[in-house]
Amino acid sequence: MSVKFASRVQQMESSEIRELLKLTENPEVISFAGGVPAPELFPINELIQVTKEVLEESGEQALQYGTTEGFNPLREKIAKRMNKKFKTNFGIENILITNGSQQGLDFTGKIFLDQGDVVLCESPTYLAAINAFKAYEPRFVEVQSDDEGMRIDELESLLKTTQNVKFIYIVPDFQNPSGTSWSPERRKQFMQVVKEYDVVVVEDSPYSEIRFEGATPPSMKSMDEKGQVICLGTFSKTFCPGLRIGWVAAETNILEKYILVKQSADLHTSTLNQRNISRYMDSYDFDANIDKIKEVYKKRRDIMLEAIEEEFPKEVRFTRPMGGLFLWVELPEHMDARDVFTKCIKNKVAFVPGESFFPNNRKKNTLRLNYSNMPEDRIVEGIKRIALVLRDLL
Amino acid sequence: MSVKFASRVQQMESSEIRELLKLTENPEVISFAGGVPAPELFPINELIQVTKEVLEESGEQALQYGTTEGFNPLREKIAKRMNKKFKTNFGIENILITNGSQQGLDFTGKIFLDQGDVVLCESPTYLAAINAFKAYEPRFVEVQSDDEGMRIDELESLLKTTQNVKFIYIVPDFQNPSGTSWSPERRKQFMQVVKEYDVVVVEDSPYSEIRFEGATPPSMKSMDEKGQVICLGTFSKTFCPGLRIGWVAAETNILEKYILVKQSADLHTSTLNQRNISRYMDSYDFDANIDKIKEVYKKRRDIMLEAIEEEFPKEVRFTRPMGGLFLWVELPEHMDARDVFTKCIKNKVAFVPGESFFPNNRKKNTLRLNYSNMPEDRIVEGIKRIALVLRDLL
Numbered sequence: 001m002s003v004k005f006a007s008r009v010q011q012m013e014s015s016e017i018r019e020l021l022k023l024t025e026n027p028e029v030i031s032f033a034g035g036v037p038a039p040e041l042f043p044i045n046e047l048i049q050v051t052k053e054v055l056e057e058s059g060e061q062a063l064q065y066g067t068t069e070g071f072n073p074l075r076e077k078i079a080k081r082m083n084k085k086f087k088t089n090f091g092i093e094n095i096l097i098t099n100g101s102q103q104g105l106d107f108t109g110k111i112f113l114d115q116g117d118v119v120l121c122e123s124p125t126y127l128a129a130i131n132a133f134k135a136y137e138p139r140f141v142e143v144q145s146d147d148e149g150m151r152i153d154e155l156e157s158l159l160k161t162t163q164n165v166k167f168i169y170i171v172p173d174f175q176n177p178s179g180t181s182w183s184p185e186r187r188k189q190f191m192q193v194v195k196e197y198d199v200v201v202v203e204d205s206p207y208s209e210i211r212f213e214g215a216t217p218p219s220m221k222s223m224d225e226k227g228q229v230i231c232l233g234t235f236s237k238t239f240c241p242g243l244r245i246g247w248v249a250a251e252t253n254i255l256e257k258y259i260l261v262k263q264s265a266d267l268h269t270s271t272l273n274q275r276n277i278s279r280y281m282d283s284y285d286f287d288a289n290i291d292k293i294k295e296v297y298k299k300r301r302d303i304m305l306e307a308i309e310e311e312f313p314k315e316v317r318f319t320r321p322m323g324g325l326f327l328w329v330e331l332p333e334h335m336d337a338r339d340v341f342t343k344c345i346k347n348k349v350a351f352v353p354g355e356s357f358f359p360n361n362r363k364k365n366t367l368r369l370n371y372s373n374m375p376e377d378r379i380v381e382g383i384k385r386i387a388l389v390l391r392d393l394l
Numbered sequence: 395m396s397v398k399f400a401s402r403v404q405q406m407e408s409s410e411i412r413e414l415l416k417l418t419e420n421p422e423v424i425s426f427a428g429g430v431p432a433p434e435l436f437p438i439n440e441l442i443q444v445t446k447e448v449l450e451e452s453g454e455q456a457l458q459y460g461t462t463e464g465f466n467p468l469r470e471k472i473a474k475r476m477n478k479k480f481k482t483n484f485g486i487e488n489i490l491i492t493n494g495s496q497q498g499l500d501f502t503g504k505i506f507l508d509q510g511d512v513v514l515c516e517s518p519t520y521l522a523a524i525n526a527f528k529a530y531e532p533r534f535v536e537v538q539s540d541d542e543g544m545r546i547d548e549l550e551s552l553l554k555t556t557q558n559v560k561f562i563y564i565v566p567d568f569q570n571p572s573g574t575s576w577s578p579e580r581r582k583q584f585m586q587v588v589k590e591y592d593v594v595v596v597e598d599s600p601y602s603e604i605r606f607e608g609a610t611p612p613s614m615k616s617m618d619e620k621g622q623v624i625c626l627g628t629f630s631k632t633f634c635p636g637l638r639i640g641w642v643a644a645e646t647n648i649l650e651k652y653i654l655v656k657q658s659a660d661l662h663t664s665t666l667n668q669r670n671i672s673r674y675m676d677s678y679d680f681d682a683n684i685d686k687i688k689e690v691y692k693k694r695r696d697i698m699l700e701a702i703e704e705e706f707p708k709e710v711r712f713t714r715p716m717g718g719l720f721l722w723v724e725l726p727e728h729m730d731a732r733d734v735f736t737k738c739i740k741n742k743v744a745f746v747p748g749e750s751f752f753p754n755n756r757k758k759n760t761l762r763l764n765y766s767n768m769p770e771d772r773i774v775e776g777i778k779r780i781a782l783v784l785r786d787l788l
Contacts, residue, residue, distance in 0.1 A: 001622050009655075064634070117400070240458070264522065
């Protein structure tokens with residue numbers, strides 16, 4: 001049968017990362033490709049205990065339909081936590097629980113984007129956000145970034161000259177893929193500029209609590225004078241991704257649209273999983289668990305940077321993230337990271353070529369390395385293998 | 395700030411049921427309003443045991459990111475079970491795990507509907523399906539139904555004369571809201587007609603396993619000669635809704651689009667919840683649990699029907715469902731079920747006025763009663779209270 005799909009389906013393509021990950025499933029491959037947390041840090045025994053308590057005490061509620069907004073005690077904990085960590089001013093009424101922050105990205109597209117509307121974003125930007133927004137057929141306009149974040153002169157001139165900019169999508173903390181974090185000064189300048197426009201800012205912060213060093217800079221939301229910043233958060237990096245619990249935090253005039261969309265999208269997020277996280281936060285020290293994660297990832301980042309410095313040809317540039325899960329590599333301009341990938345996979349080491357992180361102007365000489373998911377000795381060995389290919393190609 | 399939303403947001407409205415349910419939250423209210431399973435039947439202790447086993451044996455995988463398609467052993471069990479129960483011919487490659495079947499509805503709209511495309515549906519039809527599809531701005535065309543299902547003469551003439559019909563949405567088993575089930579003959583006629591058209595059929599079957607009496611009629615999919623039927627399924631009614639596990643089953647040329655959309659919508663469904671259901675099906679008798687559910691719901695249906703026969707004025711018509719969770723009431727034409735609702739809620743009994751179940755031609759004199767969620771004595775008392783209001787208004 002000839003099936004007629006909607007035009008948006010033609011815009012969407014399978015994530016390159018997803019296809020690449022299939023090549024890296026072989027356990028012999030040292031993979032820096034995924035964006036995957038270290039599973040040895042998951043609080044498995046604690047979750048067994050927590051589930052038992054939740055089901056024994058409130059099984060009938062925990063397995064029943066729940067409200068679209070989410071489990072109130074969890075919403076409240078998230079609001080309080082954000083207020084404390086990021087100097088926001090959220091109440092329970094500002095929080096919607098989603099299936100991971102990916103669902104927050106999808107809903108953002110659904111709520112704001114008519115066909116042809118413009119999304120401003122960093123360059124490079126998060127691949128899965130590009131894919132989520134693409135379903136609503138926008139036009140992407142990339143704003144160049146440097147080591148301190150989005151370039152404000154360029155942002156300003158684009159805001160002045162571009163029609164139908166619906167929102168600016170940013171990942172100011174330890175961005176995926178670049179690993180860079182916006183400087184405090186740049187954040188202030190950014191908020192100064194955007195407040196002159198009726199444009200929404202989507203502050204996606206999956207990694208902000210995974211900071212290894214340095215003071216926490218102000219969140220965009222903490223400087224939001226007119227209620228234009230929407231925050232996306234997740235437990236995937238601070239706890240575990242398999243429960244699929246994230247959230248949207250926004251002013252109620254905006255959040256009510258997210259709630260409406262959530263209701264028709266899947267009614268609500270797993271009641272049991274929400275109650276489990278909430279109970280975990282009651283019974284255990286959530287921050288202590290994050291400290292453990294940071295300690296391990298910091299060590300892995302250090303080892304990866306050290307190995308890169310020793311092994312990579314000096315023409316190759318790379319970022320030095322102060323947190324998060326990724327670092328970003330720029331090869332000499334004539335090189336194509338896909339060629340490097342093809343040779344690397346034969347030598348049983350993998351990463352993600354960077355071009356899919358650019359919605360328009362694909363820089364082929366870039367690649368993303370993840371350091372959170374491999375033990376130390378495999379990191380050293382993996383970097384050696386990549387270096388061998390690079391030296392061979394240069 | 396003046397926020398510019400996408401045009402689709404204006405099409406969407408908060409589910410009436412949801413607003414009404416707020417009025418029924420008072421535990422003194424006898425509520426026939428929700429579509430909610432009996433929580434006393436949830437296998438709570440079994441789930442404590444299952445979670446413990448899954449986390450002890452494979453916690454690192456169960457809490458990690460998973461594949462977009464879903465947990466393979468669960469996909470396989472669903473395919474085999476559908477093949478056995480509904481004479482389909484599905485393999486693992488035909489199954490995508492979703493967050494409840496509501497997500498399957500949303501994805502169906504997203505994949506097939508451009509603005510202005512047509513959805514054919516029963517009249518009345520499932521309210522949350524209307525809301526899910528509305529996000530993609532289609533036009534709904536209702537096909538009249540009688541006691542045996544959709545009227546084939548009308549379907550045929552609409553298919554001949556209507557442009558851009560993308561799919562036909564049907565709930566052939568114990569429909570929500572009407573409770574009616576299509577006759578075997580009507581199903582055959584339906585498939586005879588639709589195979590002449592390149593139109594997709596969405597067979598939504600949340601209640602098909604909750605059959606109290608009578609032989610199981612053929613599923614539409616079992617008669618699908620050209621791969622045009624998409625099946626939506628869920629564990630919400632046969633197990634519990636709080637885990638949010640449903641599925642889409644379709645030919646691979648169609649399912650691949652659902653997988654693409656799932657990936658950008660929320661990456662994947664909760665790994666732990668999928669593994670828990672799969673393990674439950676390994677360790678316990680899934681059908682025996684359904685038998686328990688059917689026994690309780692059948693008794694509640696019997697008691698509700700008996701009370702209605704005794705108490706309701708004879709001008710009031712109602713359906714006699716052979717399964718599922720709902721029955722449907724038609725009041726004399728001059729009556730508005732909203733007025734009845736307003737009076738009933740004062741007397742602490744609730745239901746859902748029927749008009750929201752019609753996308754266009756809202757019959758105000760209809761209402762839906764749920765019998766699965768209230769104990770027997772409350773059912774009798776609740777029906778008495780409604781009858782009092784009805785007699786008063788007539």
